[in-house]
Amino acid sequence: MNKTIFRSVLVSCIIVMVFSLAVTLAFLNSYFINIEFENLRAQTELMAQAIDQLGMSYFDSFDSSVYRITWVGSDGDVIYDTDAEQSEMENHLDRPEIQDAAQHGHGEDRRLSDTLSRETLYSAVRISDGSVVRLSVTQASVFRITVGVIPYMLVVLVLATLLCTFISRRISRRIIDPLNNLDLDNPLENETYEELSPLLVRIDNQNRQIEKQIDTIRHRQKEFNAITDNMREGMVILNSGDLIVSINASAMKLFGGGAGIIGKNILVLERSPEFMNAMKEVKEKGRSEYFFERNGFVNRLIANQIQDDNKKVLGTCILIVDETEKVLSEGMRREFSANVSHELKTPLHSILASSELLMNNLVKDEDKATFISRIHSEAEHLVTLVEDIIRLSQLDETDDFPREEVDCAAIVESVVEALQSSAESHSVTLEKDVDEISMQGVQRLFYEIVYNLTDNAIRYNREGGWVRISLHRQDGRIVLRVSDSGIGIPKEHFARIFERFYRVDPSHSRSTGGTGLGLSIVKHASQILGGGLSFESEEGEGSTFTVSFPDGRA
Numbered sequence: 001m002n003k004t005i006f007r008s009v010l011v012s013c014i015i016v017m018v019f020s021l022a023v024t025l026a027f028l029n030s031y032f033i034n035i036e037f038e039n040l041r042a043q044t045e046l047m048a049q050a051i052d053q054l055g056m057s058y059f060d061s062f063d064s065s066v067y068r069i070t071w072v073g074s075d076g077d078v079i080y081d082t083d084a085e086q087s088e089m090e091n092h093l094d095r096p097e098i099q100d101a102a103q104h105g106h107g108e109d110r111r112l113s114d115t116l117s118r119e120t121l122y123s124a125v126r127i128s129d130g131s132v133v134r135l136s137v138t139q140a141s142v143f144r145i146t147v148g149v150i151p152y153m154l155v156v157l158v159l160a161t162l163l164c165t166f167i168s169r170r171i172s173r174r175i176i177d178p179l180n181n182l183d184l185d186n187p188l189e190n191e192t193y194e195e196l197s198p199l200l201v202r203i204d205n206q207n208r209q210i211e212k213q214i215d216t217i218r219h220r221q222k223e224f225n226a227i228t229d230n231m232r233e234g235m236v237i238l239n240s241g242d243l244i245v246s247i248n249a250s251a252m253k254l255f256g257g258g259a260g261i262i263g264k265n266i267l268v269l270e271r272s273p274e275f276m277n278a279m280k281e282v283k284e285k286g287r288s289e290y291f292f293e294r295n296g297f298v299n300r301l302i303a304n305q306i307q308d309d310n311k312k313v314l315g316t317c318i319l320i321v322d323e324t325e326k327v328l329s330e331g332m333r334r335e336f337s338a339n340v341s342h343e344l345k346t347p348l349h350s351i352l353a354s355s356e357l358l359m360n361n362l363v364k365d366e367d368k369a370t371f372i373s374r375i376h377s378e379a380e381h382l383v384t385l386v387e388d389i390i391r392l393s394q395l396d397e398t399d400d401f402p403r404e405e406v407d408c409a410a411i412v413e414s415v416v417e418a419l420q421s422s423a424e425s426h427s428v429t430l431e432k433d434v435d436e437i438s439m440q441g442v443q444r445l446f447y448e449i450v451y452n453l454t455d456n457a458i459r460y461n462r463e464g465g466w467v468r469i470s471l472h473r474q475d476g477r478i479v480l481r482v483s484d485s486g487i488g489i490p491k492e493h494f495a496r497i498f499e500r501f502y503r504v505d506p507s508h509s510r511s512t513g514g515t516g517l518g519l520s521i522v523k524h525a526s527q528i529l530g531g532g533l534s535f536e537s538e539e540g541e542g543s544t545f546t547v548s549f550p551d552g553r554a
């Protein structure tokens with residue numbers, strides 16, 4: 001704008017300047033010609049009077065190198081000429097100044113030479129006998145004068161142009177400076193051209209509207225951030241050029257991005273071949289999905305194209321979901337199914353083999369009782385196994401059991417009763433040190449915990465050993481302890497004894513009716529009741545299993 005104003009002012013100045021110069025020249029020219037004609041006219045009048053009185057004798061005393069006198073008779077023939085032989089001169093009746101003088105008493109004319117470099121001014125006066133006296137003067141023409149002054153004019157033009165440039169620059173600056181210094185944040189506080197007021201008022205209104213819109217956007221952004229940052233899932237939003245528009249805390253943690261990551265290309269964060277393929281696929285098909293493992297977690301990445309109503313691609317939304325638990329539990333389920341089949345197969349095979357031998361009469365009469373008893377005990381084992389599997393499946397299915405009052409002491413008592421004969425058959429003494437305690441929980445689950453721990457304590461005991469069940473309030477919790485004087489658990493098995501079907505000594509477990517699921521049931525049931533499970537064990541000396549439940553009373 002500054003340049004445009006500067007150029008406009010400069011061009012205007014130059015046009016005005018050249019025009020003024022031309023007009024002045026023309027004016028001066030006509031002015032000087034007029035003066036010249038006036039002089040010439042006065043001289044002609046004087047000489048005409050003198051010739052009128054003196055006749056041809058006037059020319060005897062005439063001596064002028066400036067003026068030329070031509071005396072023309074009323075028929076147009078030249079009577080006398082100061083510069084040429086009159087007999088050689090043509091008739092002058094066609095000359096305008098002669099014609100005017102003959103008709104009106106006075107005539108004038110101005111004629112250029114062939115080269116345009118000189119011009120001659122003529123002034124003619126009619127005298128008393130009807131003849132005409134004409135005075136002429138030849139001088140440099142206006143054209144020649146103009147050509148002569150061109151160098152000076154050029155100098156003047158250059159100087160004037162410089163002046164114009166200087167003035168134009170100052171003018172344009174004076175116009176532009178107030179515009180450049182406008183405070184557009186506070187448009188109404190500017191004291192500038194009055195003509196700008198409507199514009200400034202509009203800018204002020206727009207400023208306020210923009211502020212409102214920015215406030216709304218900020219508010220929405222805050223809401224959006226609050227939602228996405230509290231998501232466990234990672235979320236990244238890219239624009240159509242794959243630049244990061246938004247990334248939540250989970251995604252930042254996963255990809256390890258820093259604070260200045262907004263606006264950067266997503267490939268700065270992640271360049272794995274799977275990710276690059278996914279980005280390619282999402283562009284081609286609108287969606288892509290794959291699993292990847294990072295920091296010990298299994299994640300599913302889902303990339304979806306974002307489109308507007310006109311199907312124009314606006315960007316991509318990437319969602320990263322932690323699928324670790326799902327994958328692990330799927331693995332565990334698969335392993336569990338395989339184990340169950342195996343566990344069921346062993347007693348079934350034994351039953352089948354024994355019954356086939358019996359059916360085919362291949363067993364001696366004295367051994368038949370042993371075979372039948374084996375079939376019975378394997379069948380019993382199968383029933384126990386199936387019952388344990390059903391229990392565990394129920395615990396897997398839901399942890400939302402209806403809560404009820406649990407009379408802990410009564411349940412311990414019923415477990416002791418149920419296992420008394422087993423204890424006796426293992427020559428183990430059952431002792432209990434139980435306070436009268438009730439809690440909010442699930443009776444069946446509390447029973448399962450006490451039963452399985454006590455059953456294990458009996459089965460993995462030694463002859464003449466003891467099992468002690470204690471139940472007390474302790475440090476604001478209800479603490480159940482089952483200790484035994486049994487074989488104990490070798491340290492290397494500590495980490496795995498709560499796994500399903502894990503046994504330290506499979507044959508011992510099986511021979512005592514174990515299914516390998518007891519401690520899994522205890523662990524699961526304790527979790528559902530909010531209990532903390534721990535144990536201490538010394539090989540050959542015994543074990544103590546402790547479950548501490550929250551005390552609703554505390």
Ligand code: ADP
Nearest residue numbers: 456457460488503504509514515516517518519
């Ligand atoms: P099982 O039906 O084989 O007893 P559990 O899940 O109840 O299965 O126990 C897992 C394994 O932990 C057992 O096989 C056994 O080796 C060991 N175990 C459990 N309780 C005791 C205990 N009180 N003393 C010694 N070993 C134990």
